[in-house]
Amino acid sequence: RKEVEQDPGPFNVPEGATVAFNCTYSNSASQSFFWYRQDCRKEPKLLMSVYSSGNEDGRFTAQLNRASQYISLLIRDSKLSDSATYLCAVNGDNAGNMLTFGGGTRLMVKP
Amino acid sequence: DAGVIQSPRHEVTEMGQEVTLRCKPISGHDYLFWYRQTMMRGLELLIYFNNNVPIDDSGMPEDRFSAKMPNASFSTLKIQPSEPRDSAVYFCASSKGEEGTDTQYFGPGTRLTVL
Numbered sequence: 001r002k003e004v005e006q007d008p009g010p011f012n013v014p015e016g017a018t019v020a021f022n023c024t025y026s027n028s029a030s031q032s033f034f035w036y037r038q039d040c041r042k043e044p045k046l047l048m049s050v051y052s053s054g055n056e057d058g059r060f061t062a063q064l065n066r067a068s069q070y071i072s073l074l075i076r077d078s079k080l081s082d083s084a085t086y087l088c089a090v091n092g093d094n095a096g097n098m099l100t101f102g103g104g105t106r107l108m109v110k111p
Numbered sequence: 112d113a114g115v116i117q118s119p120r121h122e123v124t125e126m127g128q129e130v131t132l133r134c135k136p137i138s139g140h141d142y143l144f145w146y147r148q149t150m151m152r153g154l155e156l157l158i159y160f161n162n163n164v165p166i167d168d169s170g171m172p173e174d175r176f177s178a179k180m181p182n183a184s185f186s187t188l189k190i191q192p193s194e195p196r197d198s199a200v201y202f203c204a205s206s207k208g209e210e211g212t213d214t215q216y217f218g219p220g221t222r223l224t225v226l
Binding site for chain 1: 142144153154159161167206208213214215216218219220
């Protein structure tokens with residue numbers, strides 16, 4: 001089993017739709033969680049950190065479920081510009097700053 | 112702030128040649144990471160440094176790969192000899208390392224093609 005797993009997609013959604021991605025992790029002692037966005041042929045860029053209490057940034061909401069060991073990303077009112085690959089990243093308890101990335105979920109927002 | 116700088120951005124070489132990838136982390140960041148990304152295997156951590164010292168190189172695929180960080184502002188990843196299966200995008204990332212702020216910032220990557 002991979003340490004961090006994501007559905008690769010692609011998720012094809014119309015503009016304005018709400019879409020959600022999940023990411024499961026295997027290390028129950030993981031402490032830090034992140035969502036990164038990666039555009040085609042570009043580097044990953046931090047979208048948002050995921051806090052225990054959940055957090056929201058505009059149309060984006062991230063949540064953590066420690067009991068079931070997954071994090072989620074919800075995108076409301078999808079825009080064409082949201083089309084990208086979304087990578088989740090998890091670090092371990094004593095892994096310093098080492099992150100393990102999921103394989104990414106590809107989102108395509110259609111007009 | 113300049114961000115993480117990598118060079119070259121593209122490299123095409125022939126099998127058996129030596130390849131050197133370069134990275135300049137964000138000033139003041141204590142951690143530097145080298146990743147490789149392919150369609151098949153996704154984003155894989157190769158090695159990371161803390162204060163110029165290699166901490167974990169378990170992701171380095173084999174002895175053909177080596178990485179150095181001679182000072183806080185420069186790191187290299189060397190492949191010698193290169194093989195076609197090394198073709199990938201190689202990213203360098205850096206982070207500040209403070210608790211709660213371990214966001215990693217990625218450079219633009221080096222797209223390596225080994226013929």
